[in-house]
Amino acid sequence: MIKEIHQKLVNHEVTVSDLVKTYSDNLQKHNGELNAYLSINEGALLEEAIQNAEQILKNNPEELLAGIPIAVKDNILVKGLKATAASKILENYVAVEDATIIGRLKERGVIILGKTNLDEFAMGSSTEHSAFGPTHNPYNLDLVPGGSSGGSAAAVAADLSVAALGSDTGGSIRQPASFCGVVGFKPSYGAVSRYGLLALSSSLDQIGPLAKNVSDCQTIFAAIVGKDPKDATTVSLPPAAPLKDLKSIRIGLPKEYFVEGTDSAIKNQLEKLINQLKAAGTSIEEVSLPLTSLALPCYYIIMPAEASSNLGRYDGLRYANKEGFKDGENLLDYYLRNKGTGFGSESRRRILLGTYVLSAGYYDTYYKKALQVQEAIRRDFDRVFKQVDYLITPTTPTPAFALGAKTDDPISMYLADIFTVSANLAGVPAINLNGGFNQNGLPLGIQLIAGRYQDFSLLNFSEQIESLLQS
């Protein structure tokens, strides 16, 4: 899609302004029912971006990203735009600088159309935990778009942007991508700078692209990847391995991911793909990741522990305008009043859970054990990727569920991430591709996982699988 749009721009069939107007018109028309965007870029900032893009195109007609309109999850800083993380506590906060990756995209002439909805501070799997109302699934407005990057996934699916940025701590790019039928890529831990991302769980968070196809994800990923002095966890990735024919690729099917409880339409789609691969001569073998059933419990110790520490900075004193905040008799009183009403219910649950697992007497039972299991999970993945090149699994156990279906039962909501969390714990790259639709027309996701830092190879392989899925 980006390549086709770029051709039209270079051939002067459309101007950057026309392009932005097309998407803005779509946005005006459909955002009311979808609630994908929380705020829109307009006025002088948008004008400046359009002129910048035109200039870049003139100087360098090869620049694929110049003039391409994208959406950005509202937990990533874009200078001059609000960054609320869908929380009341940051309702009026305007970012004072760009995240590193936003700076990189602006240099290439990308146009940021606006900021997209999410579960508050990216904590959730349905975008229903947004303080500003849920996002609706473009395939069926009564269903959730998934989460936490639900606004980004819905915006791409409904053509309210060409592509989008999301963040993925336990599945928050891949799960909504699967529910909305788009491609969503979570890079290796350390591949993309998080400077300017409002941190949820710093040892797991990773930023990545959502788009209509793998090629667009690749284009955006190539622009944001790389070391950043402002994020000490960033690394330089090796280039893609030489492209292999499907005949010489080894695929693993982790048996723990093919269990009872997964929707039969998802199973059937996977089976169809596996048969196509077999017919193409790909070697397919069963592999084992024995700690899979402990991954989600492990995640629900590490993530709240880190979240409760990270969210401590939102004290209501520094990051927002005065309006809306209550005065306090003293500092403690002020904290109690403002943090109590500023954070939504899921945030409060996780802050208390994190406080509990880190408190004296429980640290060894929970947090230390979780870190040990995380390390064991990483080793399992390392072992499996000595046997095979890539893993294929379902992205989620079910297609999109109804709004309200899981909001009263935190555990059933958490289970929506059961197939996605392991990649975060192991720090490996993983991607969701659309594997087709069920009888009700809902998208079904397929997840591909590669070894740590094999991001470029995984994207190349994903293109091969994408063309099989479309054949």
Added chain:
Amino acid sequence: MLDKQEINHLADLARLNLTETENESLQKDLDGILNYVNQLAEAKIDDLPDASIGLSENAVREDDNPVINSSLAQNIVEQFPQKEGRSLKIPPVF
């Protein structure tokens, strides 16, 4: 099962104000979640690795001048809801 007092203690530590109803629903929610994560606490796994090794190494930089962009500090100060000069104004500590 966490009781009302324990929830209040955690809320105090986290500086959150809870209503009576919220305290009750949090008792129920946290209980369910802790039951779920207890699978991990109870799991017997052979040869668990030392948690201090692996990917999560600490990264440090030289302690030279960390100021990369001096106008940034000014922009941050300008966002303070209440200020005196370049200082953030807060309610009295006591």
